[in-house]
Amino acid sequence: xxxxxxxxxxxxxxxxxxxxxxxxxxxxxxxxxxxxxxxxxxxxxxxxxxxxxxxxxxxxxxxxxxxxxxxxxxxxxxxxxxxxxxxxxxxxxxxxxxxxxxxxxxxxxxxxxxxxxxxxxxxxxxxxxxxxxxxxxxxxxxxxxxxxxxxxxxxxxxxxxxxxxxxxxxxxxxxxxxxxxxxxxxxxxxxxxxxxxxxxxxxxxxxxxxxxxxxxxxxxxxxxxxxxxxxxxxxxxxxxxxxxxxxxxxxxxxxxxxxxxxxxxxxxxxxxxxxxxxxxxxxxxxxxxxxxxxxxxxxxxxxxxxxxxxxxxxxxxxxxxxxxxxxxxxxxxxxxxxxxxxxxxxxxxxxxxxxxxxxxxxxxxxxxxxxxxxxxxxxxxxx
Amino acid sequence: xxxxxxxxxxxxxxxxxxxxxxxxxxxxxxxxxxxxxxxxxxxxxxxxxxxxxxxxxxxxxxxxxxxxxxxxxxxxxxxxxxxxxxxxxxxxxxxxxxxxxxxxxxxxxxxxxxxxxxxxxxxxxxxxxxxxxxxxxxxxxxxxxxxxxxxxxxxxxxxxxxxxxxxxxxxxxxxxxxxxxxxxxxxxxxxxxxxxxxxxxxxxxxxxxxxxxxxxxxxxxxxxxxxxxxxxxxxxxxxxxxxxxxxxxxxxxxxxxxxxxxxxxxxxxxxxxxxxxxxxxxxxxxxxxxxxxxxxxxxxxxxxxxxxxxxxxxxxxxxxxxxxxxxxxxxxxxxxxxxxxxxxxxxxxxxxxxxxxxxxxxxxxxxxxxxxxxxxxxxxxxx
Numbered sequence: 001x002x003x004x005x006x007x008x009x010x011x012x013x014x015x016x017x018x019x020x021x022x023x024x025x026x027x028x029x030x031x032x033x034x035x036x037x038x039x040x041x042x043x044x045x046x047x048x049x050x051x052x053x054x055x056x057x058x059x060x061x062x063x064x065x066x067x068x069x070x071x072x073x074x075x076x077x078x079x080x081x082x083x084x085x086x087x088x089x090x091x092x093x094x095x096x097x098x099x100x101x102x103x104x105x106x107x108x109x110x111x112x113x114x115x116x117x118x119x120x121x122x123x124x125x126x127x128x129x130x131x132x133x134x135x136x137x138x139x140x141x142x143x144x145x146x147x148x149x150x151x152x153x154x155x156x157x158x159x160x161x162x163x164x165x166x167x168x169x170x171x172x173x174x175x176x177x178x179x180x181x182x183x184x185x186x187x188x189x190x191x192x193x194x195x196x197x198x199x200x201x202x203x204x205x206x207x208x209x210x211x212x213x214x215x216x217x218x219x220x221x222x223x224x225x226x227x228x229x230x231x232x233x234x235x236x237x238x239x240x241x242x243x244x245x246x247x248x249x250x251x252x253x254x255x256x257x258x259x260x261x262x263x264x265x266x267x268x269x270x271x272x273x274x275x276x277x278x279x280x281x282x283x284x285x286x287x288x289x290x291x292x293x294x295x296x297x298x299x300x301x302x303x304x305x306x307x308x309x310x311x312x313x314x315x316x317x318x319x320x321x322x323x324x325x326x327x328x329x330x331x332x333x334x335x336x337x338x339x340x341x342x343x344x345x346x347x348x349x350x351x352x353x354x355x356x357x358x359x360x361x362x363x364x365x366x367x368x369x370x371x372x373x374x375x376x377x378x379x380x381x382x383x
Numbered sequence: 384x385x386x387x388x389x390x391x392x393x394x395x396x397x398x399x400x401x402x403x404x405x406x407x408x409x410x411x412x413x414x415x416x417x418x419x420x421x422x423x424x425x426x427x428x429x430x431x432x433x434x435x436x437x438x439x440x441x442x443x444x445x446x447x448x449x450x451x452x453x454x455x456x457x458x459x460x461x462x463x464x465x466x467x468x469x470x471x472x473x474x475x476x477x478x479x480x481x482x483x484x485x486x487x488x489x490x491x492x493x494x495x496x497x498x499x500x501x502x503x504x505x506x507x508x509x510x511x512x513x514x515x516x517x518x519x520x521x522x523x524x525x526x527x528x529x530x531x532x533x534x535x536x537x538x539x540x541x542x543x544x545x546x547x548x549x550x551x552x553x554x555x556x557x558x559x560x561x562x563x564x565x566x567x568x569x570x571x572x573x574x575x576x577x578x579x580x581x582x583x584x585x586x587x588x589x590x591x592x593x594x595x596x597x598x599x600x601x602x603x604x605x606x607x608x609x610x611x612x613x614x615x616x617x618x619x620x621x622x623x624x625x626x627x628x629x630x631x632x633x634x635x636x637x638x639x640x641x642x643x644x645x646x647x648x649x650x651x652x653x654x655x656x657x658x659x660x661x662x663x664x665x666x667x668x669x670x671x672x673x674x675x676x677x678x679x680x681x682x683x684x685x686x687x688x689x690x691x692x693x694x695x696x697x698x699x700x701x702x703x704x705x706x707x708x709x710x711x712x713x714x715x716x717x718x719x720x721x722x723x724x725x726x727x728x729x730x731x732x733x734x735x736x737x738x739x740x741x742x743x744x745x746x747x748x749x750x751x752x753x754x755x756x757x758x759x760x761x762x763x764x765x766x
Contacts (some may be wrong), residue, residue: 266637
């Protein structure tokens with residue numbers, strides 16, 4: 001039985017992961033759970049899975065959880081520091097990082113430093129600190145197990161294959177809710193328009209990233225760090241049905257694709273059981289019912305975030321970190337309706353251009369950069 | 384440098400294989416070539432590749448080849464016996480069997496018995512004698528390397544994977560030229576209607592098999608022998624664009640697919656370079672240009688050959704062999720316009736029902752069965 005800690009257990013990835021663990025009968029012992037604010041669900045999960053410890057970011061929620069679990073011999077850690085302490089534990093086999101945003105970066109680094117394998121859903125970790133994580137992995141021997149459906153697909157297509165024979169990675173993306181919307185009306189987009197994603201049920205931040213297609217840009221950067229493939233050899237193809245989750249083209253122009261129903265439980269389970277395909281508790285893909293798969297090039301005018309991400313990846317160093325933080329803060333401001341939809345790429349572009357670029361940032365550099373970019377985005381005039 | 388013999392070098396597979404070998408600079412030394420009747424092309428190939436020996440089935444063509452090559456130190460073998468003698472050579476590393484029809488069976492068995500790996504395009508070998516070939520492989524240690532695009536796709540999807548975790552094989556087929564033709568007009572089909580295949584450039588016999596979809600039925604049987612998957616776990620999906628060449632569904636309902644442009648050089652090269660993906664001399668697949676992939680269930684009323692093949696596979700023993708010989712002879716009679724298109728499945732069904740079934744046929748049993756089924760089909764009344 002493997003010990004697992006789950007960061008963000010009350011979010012979409014965390015809930016799906018616990019579902020997967022239920023179906024893997026006794027393969028995993030849940031040692032740690034963590035939540036931001038959702039104390040009620042965390043208490044329910046803690047009573048069911050009996051972890052050694054839980055972490056709660058929000059102070060009020062932490063008090064609630066502590067009082068509810070006082071008879072359960074579960075240590076309750078509080079705040080950001082509590083979370084980071086739990087992420088540093090080296091007595092677990094695997095840590096699932098289901099956190100959203102750049103706050104997921106430091107827990108990933110802690111787990112990697114502790115020699116723990118990280119099932120990584122938090123794409124910002126590698127976008128912010130790919131270089132650092134790569135170095136720490138080499139020291140500790142820890143592995144990053146991709147949880148994103150796209151990277152899981154690439155990983156599956158590469159099983160038994162040799163990276164020297166890979167020509168190209170083809171990342172698919174649904175194109176989000178605005179793939180066919182009149183581009184002249186993009187400045188009228190409000191959060192409610194963006195929050196209904198056609199295929200995947202995701203959190204608010206990721207849904208906006210999908211609407212701007214920055215999600216795909218971040219995945220291009222993540223692909224670089226997970227598989228060592230350069231920007232020029234990573235292509236984005238819009239595939240609105242989200243059935244093909246990504247592809248690998250080899251030197252003989254043979255293309256392997258991984259497909260499935262759009263259900264995060266498939267890549268989550270694969271990350272936990274790799275290299276095994278354990279039995280599913282969900283339906284099979286029926287391509288005849290799907291009927292048709294379509295493919296188109298992403299429209300770069302509509303989705304300038306894609307180009308920004310490619311440029312950042314080509315410049316490397318702090319450029320992808322500032323791209324990520326600026327995006328995250330701009331998305332939060334858009335969600336509060338303080339800025340417009342097309343202000344998101346505009347702000348990111350400015351932040352990238354104006355920050356002090358460092359080629360090989362330390363973790364301290366990244367934290368300083370995060371503070372700078374956050375201030376920069378919030379100084380942008382309210383509409 | 385590996386020594387290769389190529390049976391059927393003047394046919395579609397053979398010509399493509401020599402093209403692939405040209406592009407694999409000096410990886411292969413062509414030791415043997417063979418042709419049925421096309422002496423002119425065989426002489427041209429022999430002068431270019433300088434094999435030790437060639438075989439020619441047709442007597443007149445053999446005389447021509449012998450006279451053209453008399454100064455070239457190339458031994459010319461003649462007739463069926465000459466071919467079988469060359470197929471028994473154990474001083475080659477790999478034999479590509481590009482023969483069409485059940486005449487390809489015995490050369491495959493000879494090569495397997497000689498301990499030579501067989502790059503197998505001749506699907507009839509396994510359909511006729513899967514059981515025998517499996518036993519001989521175990522004794523000699525020889526391997527069957529699939530060349531059919533569908534089986535190459537399955538093989539590629541299985542690289543690094545565990546057969547115990549495979550749920551289903553999904554064989555794709557274009558549906559042939561009559562996928563959408565009014566079924567009430569099927570009795571008016573003549574060879575000229577069938578000989579224009581939408582995607583692949585193939586020989587006449589295979590093109591008719593594609594029109595009846597018996598091609599797909601034979602591939603289901605071949606899949607059984609190549610990968611050990613039972614009929615119930617092999618599904619046919621019609622995919623008119625022929626871009627996805629087949630798929631494997633694993634127990635976690637993750638599906639891997641292999642795709643490419645419809646060019647036989649890809650699977651031929653993969654069989655020769657396995658497990659490597661050597662650089663291509665052909666174009667990459669551009670899914671955006673393709674635009675759309677569609678999927679439908681095969682229409683069993685339109686294509687009764689599919690059901691006949693599944694039933695034969697379930698009964699095993701001589702049943703798949705009689706299916707194959709009856710099909711082959713019926714196709715030849717259809718090509719001579721002696722019988723109608725829908726007579727093909729009708730004759731096969733009768734032959735399957737009336738033959739003396741044997742559970743574990745010997746090679747002698749198979750030869751006798753071949754003679755019986757040939758006589759049976761030719762006794763069918765001319766229309």
